[in-house]
Amino acid sequence: MEEIKFSEKSLALVNKIIKRYPEGRQKSALLPILHVAQAEFDGWLSPAVMDLVASILKIKPIEVYEVASFYSMYNLEPVGKCLIEVCQTGPCWLRGSDDIVEHLQNKLNIKVGETTADGMFTLKTVECLGSCGTAPMLQCGAKFHENLTTEKVDALVEDLRSANARSSYMR
């Protein structure tokens, strides 16, 4: 099996992040580094990737697994190239998030939680993203798409398809 490792650029970032915390407290860097790792390794955290992070931080693998499984932004299974996350909590629901979810399900021909056959899109619903005044909204990578209409969703899906780039919280 091929050994996995961070690119030089990512490794430099990882080392910079570790220096933000006092000596001996390098475990504090775990959450930010898992974001770097997820961006580098196809949008999800495989056991091998988590083991790599554990070795860099000199902590036990279980300390990484228990954290990765606690926070909702870490994907523990492969996801599509573009992860579309639609907010569905009260304030977004009041402004029509149900319609946005339904429209996306029909357009992508998948249910919430599924990935399109071509591996391009994964559709998820998420809880409040702090965009209640510009609801309904969805997040794709680091970008918030707000005041959504079905037309806006159509245009976004086309844009994402033609850009053909992996979505990442780090970009």
Place this chain on the structure above:
Amino acid sequence: MGKKLLTANINIPGIETFDVYRKNGGYASVEKALKTMTPDEVTEEVKKSGLRGRGGAGFPAGMKWSFLDRKSEKPRYLVCNADESEPGTFKDRYLMEKIPHLLIEGMITGSYALGARTSYIYIRGEYMYIVRILEKAIEEAYAAGFLGQNILGTPYSLDLYVHPGAGAYICGEETALLESLEGKRGNPRLKPPFPAVAGLYAAPTVVNNVETIAAVVPIVNGGGDEYAKIGIGKSTGTKLISASGHINKPGIYEIDLGLPVEEFIYSDEYCGGIWKGRKMKAVVAGGSSVPILPADLILKTAKGEQRLMTYESLADGGFVSGTMLGSGGFIVYDETACIVRNLWTFARFYHHESCGQCSPCREGTGWMEKVLHRIEHGHGHMSDIDLLVDVAKKIEGNTICPLGDAAAWPVASAIRHFREEFEYHVKYPEKVSNPKHFEIEPFRSEKKLEAVGA
């Protein structure tokens, strides 16, 4: 028109850059504090201001600062809570995105007051694009000599870092936040000891909300007494309100505490009234966790007094007929909104966000979600309504952190004020089979007809 202490300059082009921010009076509080005041004098001004924590609990900020263990030989920390996740709340995001240097200025002045040499801004991971805005602003502040060694040539030095979370509402609870900052699961800690004694790395720590820290800037600049002149009684200063839901003008409004609720909802300066010419049914005034109130009780207290945007006035009547200012997440519902469906989305939220540490919350939030799901989808029983009340009662007060209470209060209050609507769902399952049932035929009991003034 109230005073704008935090947002007066927010629409100046380029205010997110150091140069424009500085030209408009930025970083004056750092100069004043570091060059002319002792740390304790800064704390004293915050105490005099009467500023209360803007994250939701409303605890006096100056008092929290004074609890910091100053005798400990360990380093001290100021940690900014930017984990804004309370449904209905989006004010911290607005400040950080539009005027990031205000938070950084407040962090420097606050860290000086507390004697912190390293400080962190813990921001929710979903706000990753704001991480970059803040990091750029921090870089500029270092370059201008407002961060790093010997700030402005004084003996005071400070390093400031941004730390992203990764999606967990519970990390807004300050001890869960500290656990998360230490690289662990966000499980709240048993208190005492409080963070002021044993916080980050078991060292003395103050955790403050973004808006609280930003408010330190005008307090130091203008003096605590001046700040305390705004507002009524123990509700001093200005407050950012996140307005959402069925209103004409959703958005962030900086109000003087004391503004009448009615004016906030109906004035064109603020929410601009209910959308589509409809009538108001209910309001959640302080984020999803606080009790929902029907239209009549949000405008006037049970005693018939005008309800004001203050901690005290919103709480008038206790939980029987009042609510809380909370985080200022102001969600408005029109007459077509289904209270049951709204509550189900909230219950689902708390179930998703429960950390799982305490059984009453871990199990109770799941039960409430399930029972509400079946009532909303036309499969409920009459006994389910009291079952919900019973489960909520058994969560409240029985958990390590306030997430349990936050999950229980919306359920208890919705049933208290809108019981007929739950009964209607059970009695007429065929009428609620369409998820948009009340858009087709708004629900109006005799009592609620009166409430919406119809």
